[in-house]
Amino acid sequence: MTSSSQQRIVIVGNGMVGHHFVEQLINSQHDCHITVLSGEGRLAYDRVYLSSYFAGKTAEDLAMTTPETYQEWGVDARVNARVSDIDRTAKVVTLESGETFEYDKLVLATGSYPFVPPIPGNDQPHCLVYRTIEDLEAISASSAQSKVGVVVGGGLLGLEAANALKQAGLETHVVEFAPQLMAVQLDLMGGDQLRTKIEDLGVQVHTQKATQEIVAGEHCRYRMNFSDGSFLETDLILFSAGIRPSDQLGRSSELAMGERGGIVINNQCQTSDPDIYAIGECALWDNRIYGLVAPGYAMARAAVANLTGGEGEFAGADMSTKLKLMGVEVGSIGDAHAKTPGALVYTYHNQPDGIYKKLVVDPSKTHVIGAVLVGDTSDYDTLLQYALNEIAVPEAPESLILPSAGEAPTLGADALGDAATICSCYNVSKGDIIDAIDGGCCSVGDVKGATSASTGCGGCAALLKNVVDSELEKRGVEVSKAICEHFNYTRQELYHLIQVEGIKSFNELLEKHGTGMGCDICKPAAGSIFASVWNDYILQQQHQPLQDTNDTYLGNMQKDGTYSIVPRVAGGEITPDKLILLGEVAKQYNLYTKITGGQRIDLFGARVEQLPAIWEALVAGGFETGHAYAKALRTVKSCVGSTWCRYGVQDSVTMAIDLENRYKGLRAPHKIKFAVSGCTRECAEAQGKDIGVIATENGWNLYVCGNGGMKPRHADLFATDLDDETLVKYIDRVLMFYTKTADRLQRTSVWMENLEGGLEYLQQVVIEDSLGIGDELEAQMQLITDTYQCEWKTTIESPEALKRFRQFVNSDATDSNIQFVTERDQIRPATKAEKFSGEKAIPVEIV
Amino acid sequence: MQAQESYTPQWHDVCHEDDLVTNSGVCALIGEEQVAIFRIVNGEGTQYFAISNWDPIGEANVLYRGIVGSLGGKTVVASPLYKEHYELATGTCLERDDVSVNAYPVRVDAQRVLIEL
The missing domain is CATH 3.50.50.60 (FAD/NAD(P)-binding domain)
Structure with a gap:
């Protein structure tokens, strides 16, 4: 509600900059009534990541705010509200619809239009x-x-x-x-x-x-x-x-304009009318239009400061930028064209690898004033800090861009002063980060939340982590990476110990390196590592107590304590006879059946004591375990490929079956899913999988570390046009390197996000064998493949193992709490009410 | 349960010692009650524990299928459903003050496992 004393602020335009202005104004807790008039049909969204729309992002994903949020803030926000007139004398804006709004201060954030x-x-x-x-x-x-x-x-x-x-x-x-x-x-x-x-x-x-x-x-x-x-x-x-400023309102209300357009503003972002501000791409500062979001944000902050009686002005902005265009890294800092009189240039050009770097220094060779990076922007953060904070360069400035095998001087967080800008999108300095840590932040996540650092373009993520880690360390905070209270090691370290010392049982591991009895964190992790390294039968006596219930019973436990059964259907290819067998088994044991996302069939509602008999029938019919219960290779999804499809260019089904058979049984830090598509139409959705293979005219493109699920991640293109042999070699190496180095329960997508050096580093390790472990990784994978066994086949042949598959050690009775009712002609677990009413619930028939 | 006042616990012979699984659990049916029985072997010797098999949070009879271990010196089993930890000696849930399961005395006599219930 507007009270007569409240200042009325009207903002025209709700792009990224207009929205940032509103956010800043709300944060300032300035007593005012805010009206937002958006000419578009929706509120602010992220235009920086616009192209991600084609990678599957929706308008909702791109949205930066919602009508509900604005409502909570008390902001009166209108969409499709196009302003037709500003009456500067009466201080009234009029919409095309005729509606009018009085203002004390008006902010024009109308942006630009494409030329x-x-x-x-x-x-x-x-x-x-x-x-x-x-x-x-x-x-x-x-x-x-x-x-x-x-x-x-x-x-x-x-x-x-x-x-x-x-x-x-x-x-x-x-x-x-x-x-x-x-x-x-x-x-x-x-x-x-x-x-x-x-x-x-x-x-x-x-x-x-x-x-x-x-x-x-x-x-x-x-x-x-x-x-x-x-x-x-x-x-x-x-x-x-290019863009042109959307400045018609400035023109029609006779504000001072630039010769070639743009509403002229001063350092406070005021136009020639002190009650009207202009920010973002419609504003002309020092005869310049800034077409990037960071300067627009800086203008928004300056305008808010001025409106609320605070300090701060817009004094130009750094136009340095780092981005990935179609996977090609490009960076540009400051005076990239070396136009400064007397500027000196160093260049490094590596044509075979497609890398070009240029460093521009001032005439005295003491400061970095510009840079160009193409093909490799790993030096960008460091160079930007040198440039922005005028840090003295090393004696041989070229060392900053030369790939001198690890000897390039890295700029540690400690070399930066407190005033150094870490995040230029949100203007967060090192001092702000230190304040946040002093205020109780204990992790990069906390600091991000408190300061917004690294939540814009994300380019400063590595540097932010450096600063946070270094500051936490100074305060004596040790970030424990231990897996649990029983082992003071990371999963990667445990893997190394088990492999190098030839440790084959949990007791031995605990005796040598741990304390206590172990727990439900370290035991399954150790069990998984034993399987990855030695590939013994997981239900061997010494391994059995380490397994999660799903691995112990080789099925997926459901909410009522029954299990689901998923036999392997490699590549999603299945014969009619096998389909019939699945149907017969499901019918005989009254199981609920559902098709999975991985092109298999899931049978639900099996009691623990039924599992061996069910599997005996399945194994006899040629099925083997699908490892749906394990942190292991799950499925290799495929499309029908060139065999049937008019568009297919390679035989994706055969490749999918071969890959599934090669990697089945590989136990890993988390589940692994593959897909193989027979052409670029990508019907198998390989780019959302841990390992994705897409056929090309010349072979296969390999994608790695994608994910669907909770936090989708588009897979990275790892290598192109591979022949079958090289494809398998690369997958061997990628998967084994992941298995060796990932954290417990870390999917490949998160592993990649945390891998220092990222995709490029992984490519070096796998393709160029930079660590010299390529053969070892392949040999380890070969061992896993050679020692594969169907765990269910082994289990039904072992009387000792079968002893565990019973509900009661002293009775053949069944668990009376497991009850089903019928829904859509199949069973489902009875609800609590249904169980107690006893009417609809059908007793479990013993087969 | 309504006859609780007049009910006197008795020892029930449930199984042979060899039916137990070291550092893991099995389940016995005593009357209507499902009892999860654990044999824990570590440096301190062999211990036996028995608690109710009913997971009061997941509402299913599954506790015998959990992973056993130690947390801060307490011997516990983790529910296989939602991973809460129950102390084997007392049935106390470590994560929830308001939740616990029954714990029962166990002894092994002439290789027979006996539960008092």
Whole structure:
């Protein structure tokens, strides 16, 4: 509710910057009434990650706020509220709908619009731009009817847009007027290197091309005629040739404007009318429009400070940037073009590996003033700190970019002063982080929550961790990595001890390295390691007490204490006879049946004493255990591939079956899922799996460390066009390296996120064998494959093991608490009420 | 249970010692009651424990299928359903003050396992 004394603040526009302004204003606890007028149909969303929409993110995923949140904050937020007029004298804004809002202070955060070059024919259908979620929907719809797509503009956004088209499955071209890509951020050499890398990924780049007209095409929908006489045929054209400020309101209300647009602001972000502020891409500061989000945020903070009587001003912004374009790392810092008079340059160019680095220093060679990085941005954080905080460079500045095998001086967290900026998105300094730790934060997660550091572009994550770890260490906080109270070791260390010392039983491990009796944390972890290293039968007497109930009974325990049964159906291929057998067994034992996500069949409701008989029937019919109960290889999902499918280019089913048979029985820190797709249509959804294999015309592309489930992660493209043998070799090495080094219950996706050096490091270890352990990893995997046994077959042949499969040691009775009722013609566990009423519950029939 | 006042616990012979599993559990049916029986062997010798098999949180008869171990010096079993720990000697749930299970005396006599209930 507005009280007469309350200041009325109206914000026009709710993009990322407008939203940041609202957030900052709320945080300041300034007594005011806030109205947000958004011209779009939805509230703020993350435009930085717009291309992730094509990787499966939804509008909800991208949203930065919700109407409910704004309501909680007491913000009156309107969508589809386009402002048509500002009356500066009466201090009233009017919407197109006629509705009016009085203001004491007005904030213009209207952003920008994509510039579409004035080319004849640019207004036809399938000629699109790339800025809003609606644009993405249009691109998506157009892509479905197109084979070829062209992006006009080879800048940062243009390449993002090209990635989007490529992900949509189009043959993708980039057309750029300048002689190079990303001319703002990169120099010519860097631009060339980027071009080579992007062309390797299948995107065709055409530089120095000026489009003259867009006419009807012969093979495609359109033909683009260039001024040099050449042409290109395409079905879809995406313009990404820069942005223009959305400044009409400034113009119509006669605020001071820049010659080429933009609403002029001072350091407080006030326009020529002191009661009107402008922030973000519609604002012109020092004759400059800033097209990145971080400067926009800085303007929002300056405006809030000024409005609330605090300190702070906008004094320009660092335009350094680090990003991954189609998997190619690119970084640009400060004076990338070495335009500073007297600036000196060091370059390193490694053409075979596609790496280009340039370091720009001041004439006295004491400070870093700029840098260009293509193909490898591992030095970015360090160089940025040198540049932003004017840290004196080492005597041989080139050492900062040369790959001198671990000897490059790394910039430790301690070298930074308290004023050093760690996170430039949220303007968090090292001092802010120290304050947060002094205020009780004990982990990177805590600090992120308290300061927002590293929650923007995430580029400072490694540095943030460094600072937090170093500060915690100084305070004597030791972050224990011990697995539990019985072992003062990580899982990786335990694995090493077991392997190197040849330890084969838990008692031996406990005696040599632990205390107490062990527990439900360390016992299964040790059991899993014994299986990974020695691959003995897991129900051997000394191993049995280590296993979780699922492993002990070789089934998945359900809520009522019954088990579910999942036989292996390698690659999802199953004969009619086997299907019939599954049906017969399920019928005989009255089991609930359901198809799993991994192309298998799950039979539910088996009592512990029924398991051996059920498995005897299944094993006799040719089934083997599916390890659905184990932290082990689960399934290799596949599409039908080239055998049946019109589009398949390789035999994905045979590959899936071979892979499943090779890796079945491998026990690992967590479950592992594979998929194999027979073409890039990717029907097997391999890019959401721990190991994903996608057929190409020339072989197989290998993806690693993807995940669905709770925290989906898109798998990383690990290697391309592999032959069968190399594919298996790489998978052997990746999986065994994971098994050796991951934490307990750590999926490959999280393992990868935490792996120092990330994907590149894993590629070095596996492809280049940088640690010299490639043969050892393969040999270990071969041992696992050679010693495979179907645990159920072994179990039903062992009278000793079978003794455990009974509910009562002294009676043949069954557990009276297990009761079922019928639903949709199958059993389900009776609810508590149903059990007590005793009417619907059917007693379990003993077979 | 309604006859509790007049009920006198008795020793029940449930099984042979060899029916037990070292450092793990089995279950015996005594009247209507399911009893989880554990044999713990460590440096301090051999100990026997018996608690109710009913997991009051997961509401299923499964405690004998849990992993046994020690936590802060207490010998415990972890429920295989939701992993709460029950002290074998007393039946106390370590995670929840308001939850416990019955614990029963056990002895082994001439290789026979006896439970008092």
